[in-house]
Amino acid sequence: MLDKFAAYLKKRLAITEEQAAEAVSCLTIKSYKKGQILLRAGDLKSEAYFVNSGLLRYFSIDEKGKEHIIQFAPEDWMLSDRDTSVFNEPAFFYIDAIEDTEVVVVKKDFFPAIKNIVPEILELNILMLHNSIRFMQKRLNMLLSATAEERYLDFIKLYPNLTLRVPQWMIASYLGITPESLSRVRKDLAKKHFK
Numbered sequence: 001m002l003d004k005f006a007a008y009l010k011k012r013l014a015i016t017e018e019q020a021a022e023a024v025s026c027l028t029i030k031s032y033k034k035g036q037i038l039l040r041a042g043d044l045k046s047e048a049y050f051v052n053s054g055l056l057r058y059f060s061i062d063e064k065g066k067e068h069i070i071q072f073a074p075e076d077w078m079l080s081d082r083d084t085s086v087f088n089e090p091a092f093f094y095i096d097a098i099e100d101t102e103v104v105v106v107k108k109d110f111f112p113a114i115k116n117i118v119p120e121i122l123e124l125n126i127l128m129l130h131n132s133i134r135f136m137q138k139r140l141n142m143l144l145s146a147t148a149e150e151r152y153l154d155f156i157k158l159y160p161n162l163t164l165r166v167p168q169w170m171i172a173s174y175l176g177i178t179p180e181s182l183s184r185v186r187k188d189l190a191k192k193h194f195k
Helices: 003-012 017-024 121-145 148-158 168-175 179-193
Strands: 028-032 037-039 047-053 056-061 067-073 094-097 101-107
Touching: 003 017, 003 047, 003 101, 003 121, 067 121, 067 168, 121 148, 148 168, 148 179, 168 179
Parallel strands: none
Antiparallel strands: 028 101, 037 094, 047 101, 056 067, 056 094
16 A cells, blocks of 8 residues: 555655656555564664554663663654664664554665656655654653653653553653653643643
């Protein structure tokens, strides 16, 4: 189902239906079951994943075996490990499916290869890169300076429907707090808003 990615391109670029269809014709779709790993630390894969349906997570595992979730990718989000997808170095992070997920596999050469069909595609690629940097800068600042409550409210704003789709321990990992702390934050917010 490449229609969603074609619609994604059309929404962000002034291109025709035909240009969008031609641009996505070289892409492939893969399906992953819940819990299946798309990328492991150490892998070499020059690809990104556009989520058609389902949910991915991007995370690292420290030397003690603890997972640290960096990002979630619900429908219409794109996710990659830039170490491997851009720099051809072994991946540092993992990507797995939190739900049964269907992705469009976008190879590294996709954007340069279709620039003759859609010249604006390179500008979109640069914009996506800048958005990714902006997201990570904000995320880093939140982890360094925001309270657990502020981080949780920001999570809800960024991912409005994920609190019902993601286990509490994963949300806590993303926020950099314990599941118990997340429970306290939720209780405190409920008291404030439902007196």
